[in-house]
Structure formats: C-alpha cells, structure tokens
Amino acid sequence: MEDDREKIFGAIRKGLREQSRIVAQRNPRSPLLSPMSADFDSKFSRFSSELARVGGETFVSNDLKPLLDSVLNRTHAESNIFVYDEIKEISPTGISSLAESRRVAYSSDLSVGYDKREVAVFDSVIAPCVACIAETGTIVFHTEARLPAALCTRLFVVAPAKSLVATLDEIFQEKFSSFQGSNLFFITGPSRTADIEKELVTGVHGPKEVLVLFYRA
Amino acid sequence: MGLQSRNFKELYKKQIRKPTLRTNLSKATLQAVDSRSQSFESIDFDFLQNQAKAIKEETISSLNEYLSQYQDAAEHNRCKVFFAQSAEKARAYVLDVARSHNVHTIVKSKSMVTEELDLVPFLENYGIEAIETDLGEYIVQLAGEKPSHITTPAIHKSRKEIAELFHDKLGSALNPDPPFLTAEARRVLRNKFLSAEMGISGANFLIAETGDAVIVENEGNARLSTSAVKVHVIVTGIEKIIPKFNDLRIFMRVLGRSSTGQKMTSYVSLIRGPRSAFEKDGPEEVHVVLVDNGRSSLLGTQHQEVLHCIRCGACLNVCPVYRNIGGHAYGSVYPGPIGSLVTPLYFGKDNAPDLPFASSLCGNCTEVCPVGIRIHHHLLSLRRDVVRLKKSRLQDFVFRSYRKAMLRPGRYELIGRLGGVLGRAGLLKAVTKGWTRDRELPDFPVKSFRSIYKTGKKS
Numbered sequence: 237m238e239d240d241r242e243k244i245f246g247a248i249r250k251g252l253r254e255q256s257r258i259v260a261q262r263n264p265r266s267p268l269l270s271p272m273s274a275d276f277d278s279k280f281s282r283f284s285s286e287l288a289r290v291g292g293e294t295f296v297s298n299d300l301k302p303l304l305d306s307v308l309n310r311t312h313a314e315s316n317i318f319v320y321d322e323i324k325e326i327s328p329t330g331i332s333s334l335a336e337s338r339r340v341a342y343s344s345d346l347s348v349g350y351d352k353r354e355v356a357v358f359d360s361v362i363a364p365c366v367a368c369i370a371e372t373g374t375i376v377f378h379t380e381a382r383l384p385a386a387l388c389t390r391l392f393v394v395a396p397a398k399s400l401v402a403t404l405d406e407i408f409q410e411k412f413s414s415f416q417g418s419n420l421f422f423i424t425g426p427s428r429t430a431d432i433e434k435e436l437v438t439g440v441h442g443p444k445e446v447l448v449l450f451y452r453a
Numbered sequence: 454m455g456l457q458s459r460n461f462k463e464l465y466k467k468q469i470r471k472p473t474l475r476t477n478l479s480k481a482t483l484q485a486v487d488s489r490s491q492s493f494e495s496i497d498f499d500f501l502q503n504q505a506k507a508i509k510e511e512t513i514s515s516l517n518e519y520l521s522q523y524q525d526a527a528e529h530n531r532c533k534v535f536f537a538q539s540a541e542k543a544r545a546y547v548l549d550v551a552r553s554h555n556v557h558t559i560v561k562s563k564s565m566v567t568e569e570l571d572l573v574p575f576l577e578n579y580g581i582e583a584i585e586t587d588l589g590e591y592i593v594q595l596a597g598e599k600p601s602h603i604t605t606p607a608i609h610k611s612r613k614e615i616a617e618l619f620h621d622k623l624g625s626a627l628n629p630d631p632p633f634l635t636a637e638a639r640r641v642l643r644n645k646f647l648s649a650e651m652g653i654s655g656a657n658f659l660i661a662e663t664g665d666a667v668i669v670e671n672e673g674n675a676r677l678s679t680s681a682v683k684v685h686v687i688v689t690g691i692e693k694i695i696p697k698f699n700d701l702r703i704f705m706r707v708l709g710r711s712s713t714g715q716k717m718t719s720y721v722s723l724i725r726g727p728r729s730a731f732e733k734d735g736p737e738e739v740h741v742v743l744v745d746n747g748r749s750s751l752l753g754t755q756h757q758e759v760l761h762c763i764r765c766g767a768c769l770n771v772c773p774v775y776r777n778i779g780g781h782a783y784g785s786v787y788p789g790p791i792g793s794l795v796t797p798l799y800f801g802k803d804n805a806p807d808l809p810f811a812s813s814l815c816g817n818c819t820e821v822c823p824v825g826i827r828i829h830h831h832l833l834s835l836r837r838d839v840v841r842l843k844k845s846r847l848q849d850f851v852f853r854s855y856r857k858a859m860l861r862p863g864r865y866e867l868i869g870r871l872g873g874v875l876g877r878a879g880l881l882k883a884v885t886k887g888w889t890r891d892r893e894l895p896d897f898p899v900k901s902f903r904s905i906y907k908t909g910k911k912s
C-alpha cells in the first residue's frame with residue numbers, strides 16, 4: 237500500500253514555511269534538588285528506598301546466597317524457576333543446589349522463536365541486568381529472551397554492584413543509546429495499577445514481587 | 454462510535470446527573486493531584502518544564518527533518534515505517550498487516566491514537582478479535598464504552614460497577630475488591646496474550662537519533678503486547694518525535710510524575726526493532742504507523758504548541774469542569790482541557806464548537822502542563838474563532854448597535870430607559886430565556902443611576 241509520506245511532508249513544509257528553525261538550549265545540569273553522592277553506599281541506600289517505596293526489595297552480598305535463600309523461601313517444590321545462563325555462570329554451585337529442590341530451566345534451553353506457552357509455566361525468574369538507577373529504583377534489562385521476566389510472578393534480579401548508577405542522566409547517554417538488539421527495558425518495582433478507584437494493586441500482568449541483589453564480585 | 458462533540462451540551466447534562474460520577478471523579482482526580490505534587494517535591498519542575506518545552510519547540514519547528522531522521526534510523530533498525538494522512542489510511546494499513554499474517558487475535562495496549570482512529574471496532578468488523586489489555590481499557594471495552602480519561606480510562610466507574618460488569622460478562626463472583634477484580638482480568642487476558650499473533654501499541658516518544666519507540670506503562674501489558682507476538686504494530690502521531698536519546702532524561706522525569714505521580718512508571722520499553730540474531734523471542738516484524746489526521750494543520754498557526762502535548766493527563770485532573778462532567782461529556786476520545794483544544798483543532802471547529810467554552814479559564818491546566826502549553830490562552834483564542842464561525846446576522850446587528858449606543862451618551866440613556874421599561878414589564882425575561890435558565894436576571898429599578906445622580910446634583 238502506498239503511504240502518504242509526500243503529502244504529509246508537503247503539509248508540514250507549507251505550515252512551517254514562515255518559521256525559522258529553533259534550537260533548544262539543552263542544559264546538562266541535574267534537575268534534582270539535592271545532589272546525589274557517587275559512592276556505592278549512598279547510591280545503594282537511595283536505590284533501596286526508592287524500590288521499597290514501590291514494593292520491591294534489595295540486598296547486597298558477595299555471593300548469591302541471600303537471593304537464593306529468598307527464592308527458596310518464596311517458592312515451593314512444585315515451582316518452576318527460569319534462570320538466565322549468565323546467573324548460572326556467576327554461581328554454578330548455587331544454582332545446581334537450587335535445582336536439587338526446584339524445577340529449574342535455563343535460557344540456553346530455549347530455542348529461537350520458541351512457543352510462548354513454554355515459558356508461561358515459570359512462576360519465578362532469576363535474571364541479570366545491565367544497570368540499576370539509584371534516583372528512581374529502576375532496573376535496566378537487555379536480555380536474549382524478554383518473555384520469561386514479563387510473564388512471571390516473582391522476579392529475582394542479580395545486579396553487579398558496579399552497574400549501579402546514581403541518576404537517569406547517566407543512563408540516557410551515548411553508552412546506552414548504542415545498545416545492540418531489539419529493545420532496552422526498564423522496570424521500577426512490581427507491575428501495578430490504580431485503575432479501579434485509584435486503589436493500588438500489584439501483579440496486574442507482570443511480576444508481583446521484584447527483588448534485587450547487588451553482587452560485589 | 455465516532456465524534457460526538459457537537460452534542461456537548463446534551464452530553465454534559467446527561468453526565469452531570471449521574472449520581473456516582475462526581476464522587477468517583479473527585480476522589481480519583483484529587484488523589485492524582487496530590488501524588489503529582491508530592492512527586493515533584495524533590496525535583497526542579499520549572500527547569501524540567503522549560504527544557505521539555507524547548508525540546509518540543511525545536512522538534513516541531515523542524516518536524517520534517519526529524520521525521521525523516523527517525524524514518525531512516527527506524528528503517529535501518531529493520532522497522533517498516535508507514536505514513537498515514539487520514540484515519541482511514543491508517544486503519545487500512547493495520548488491517549492489511551493483520552490479514553497478510555493471517556491474524557485472528559490482537560492484543561492491544563493503551564494508545565490514544567488508536568482510540569482516535571476507532572481501530573478496535575474497525576478490526577472487529579473484519580472478524581479480527583482485538584483485545585484491550587490495559588485494565589482500565591479492558592473494563593471500558595467490556596462495558597461497550599469509551600475511555601473517559603487519557604491515563605485512567607475507567608476513572609468514571611466505581612468498584613461496585615466494575616464488579617457487576619465482570620459478573621455479567623466474565624461470570625466472575627460478585628466481589629468489588631480491586632485485587633480480586635485485577636486477578637480476574639489477569640486470568641482472562643493471560644490466555645489472550647498466549648494466543649495472540651499480533652500486538653498493537655502506541656508510543657509515548659519516537660527518538661529521531663536512534664529510531665527507538667518509547668512505551669511507558671505500569672501494568673506490563675504493553676511489554677507483553679510488544680513481546681509475546683509475531684508482529685508488533687506501533688500506531689502513533691507524527692508529533693511524538695523527540696530529537697535525541699539524551700532528551701529522555703527530561704521527558705522520563707516529567708511523564709510519570711505528571712500522569713500518575715510516580716518518579717518513574719513501572720515499565721519503560723525502548724523498542725528498537727524486530728528480534729535480532731542473538732535474541733530468542735520478540736516480534737519478527739515491527740511496523741510503525743505515523744498518523745497525521747489533522748495534526749499538520751496546526752503548523753504555522755497560533756495553536757502550533759498544542760502539538761507539544763505528551764498526553765500525561767495532568768490538565769484533566771486539575772480541571773474543575775472535567776471533575777464535574779467527566780470525560781464522556783466531551784464526546785471525543787480527547788477529554789478535558791487538552792481535549793477541548795485537540796478536538797476542534799484536529800477534527801474541525803464546526804465539529805466541536807462548544808468545547809473551548811468547557812473551561813473556567815482558571816489556568817490550573819497551564820500551571821501543571823509539563824511541556825508548558827498555555828492551554829487556557831489557546832482555549833480563549835479558540836472561543837474567538839468559534840464565535841466568528843457561528844456569527845449570525847442578528848447577533849452581528851445586536852453587537853453593532855450596542856457599540857453605537859455605547860459611543861453616544863444620548864443613545865445609551867435611551868436604551869437604558871427602554872431596557873428598564875421592558876425589564877419591569879417582564880419582557881426581557883422572555884427574550885433572554887436561554888440565558889436566564891441558570892442565572893438570575895437582576896431587578897430593574899424604577900429610577901436609573903443617571904436620573905438619581907441628576908436629581909441629587911440639582912438639589
């Protein structure tokens with residue numbers, strides 16, 4: 237089907253014919269009223285409080301143990317847990333011990349263009365992330381499979397401590413703009429709605445629980 | 454359902470009589486206003502508003518170049534970009550895509566532009582099931598209604614009404630508890646996500662520099678509608694462009710706060726294109742339909758800045774008129790102060806002659822607008838345009854005569870006396886019936902101020 241590009245561009249040209257180009261004076265200063273420190277502890281405390289405000293939880297550790305304990309506490313023998321391969325690489329023994337008491341599958345088990353019903357069975361997902369933002373308690377994902385983390389009820393995220401940035405200004409930069417692949421995805425706490433009389437309800441379509449472990453390798 | 458804004462006067466009267474509407478609306482809007490204020494406490498709103506306005510001004514003043522840059526980048530990312538001047542063209546293209554993939558079920562996330570195009574009923578006429586997956590949108594779709602708010606579509610409905618609706622349509626237990634109702638929707642819609650072949654979404658922003666579509670939401674339904682499908686179609690307006698990736702540092706900070714009082718919405722998806730070689734899921738095709746449908750007609754006019762709107766809905770929540778009459782009264786998918794501008798400007802002033810008057814001109818809307826649109830100024834100037842359009846010979850005669858009378862003291866006095874006589878005889882009441890239905894006509898004194906003044910001076 238022929239599109240209307242030329243017609244639309246013609247109408248725009250006509251409308252703007254007497255106007256000159258305006259160039260915005262972009263001011264790089266931070267709009268935050270109290271500046272944020274760059275040290276990990278300050279960023280961690282801000283991230284934790286922001287994520288807690290929207291119902292998420294945060295840990296920091298030198299290994300995955302607190303996260304795996306949480307997984308065990310919140311799931312049962314019948315639970316299906318999806319683990320991204322990057323997590324298995326961080327702690328092969330931790331994940332193997334989890335697999336002894338839970339049904340665990342890995343991202344490498346998925347074929348390209350897999351049937352989406354295959355991943356709808358996973359109630360819990362352990363996923364890596366590429367960055368976390370202290371200012372808003374946001375987690376940034378860039379994974380080979382998007383669906384498991386979007387469909388599950390519990391999302392456990394492993395974040396390298398050095399991936400924690402202070403503000404959104406650090407994310408919306410050249411480094412992140414050149415990501416490869418089809419999408420970059422941000423989550424700030426559980427899936428939620430206030431569509432019914434403005435009462436907050438979590439777990440609408442996506443995860444009801446979101447936990448982040450900062451991993452100091 | 455089409456545009457009903459011509460019937461504004463009948464619609465608002467009908468809405469205002471609904472017993473629960475105003476209670477539902479004021480509860481929800483006041484809460485939204487409160488959360489918005491709190492969310493801006495730790496951040497410099499004026500700075501963000503100035504920056505957002507400047508970036509939007511830059512974009513719109515060079516819209517051709519930025520659209521072109523966006524198209525190149527998006528096509529480089531393997532998206533298919535389609536420009537549609539009219540609603541018909543946009544609908545036909547989406548149908549074409551659906552048919553070429555033999556699509557039976559479409560999952561749709563919230564998008565005002567698709568509402569504007571009446572896309573869902575159109576697709577359903579062709580036997581394609583198109584399901585709204587945002588909870589509020591799903592509720593209004595089940596009820597056979599239209600959204601009544603830009604960001605909270607079912608704001609007019611109480612939990613009790615929703616429970617009755619779910620009971621009737623889904624066979625759910627009659628339970629008005631929001632977590633129960635939400636779980637019911639999740640259960641039904643999960644199956645739709647798993648069976649749908651195609652997803653339709655809007656886009657809050659399109660980045661010219663990188664070709665990304667930015668989709669902001671809270672529920673995760675847009676994430677699923679754009680991930681759990683073979684084909685993803687983005688339908689959005691040509692004005693949604695922003696120049697740079699870095700501009701998101703401004704827009705991400707104002708959108709969530711202005712719309713739902715959150716520092717950041719739960720989900721933000723930056724969609725760059727279809728599934729790439731290293732990815733195992735995601736759509737195989739991404740189409741972007743860029744809709745004009747009246748937008749370009751604002752360029753070069755005094756209303757050009759209305760195109761800056763990022764559809765946050767903040768102006769609706771603070772509007773005393775919206776709070777009383779609700780979204781359905783406007784007879785347009787775009788309600789509230791911004792709807793009173795967009796509707797006549799996009800779809801013709803003749804089609805919405807009363808909407809610019811649906812405002813107290815208090816300026817609350819202008820104050821909260823994150824992109825600094827001077828909403829109430831535009832409403833005022835649109836009123837002037839509409840009055841000029843509607844001008845009748847009689848009205849013209851009356852105003853010309855009035856002007857002449859006001860310029861000559863003798864004539865002014867004569868009219869004053871005549872008015873007094875007619876007023877006392879009750880004749881003016883008959884002539885001004887329409888005007889005095891909701892207002893009191895003052896009593897006409899036996900002696901005018903002039904004659905009292907003259908008498909006083911003599912004595």
Ligand code: SF4
Pocket residue numbers: 711761762763764765766767768769791818821822823824825826828
């Ligand atoms: S006019 Fe301003 S406040 Fe109203 S919806 Fe648009 S951006 Fe938001």
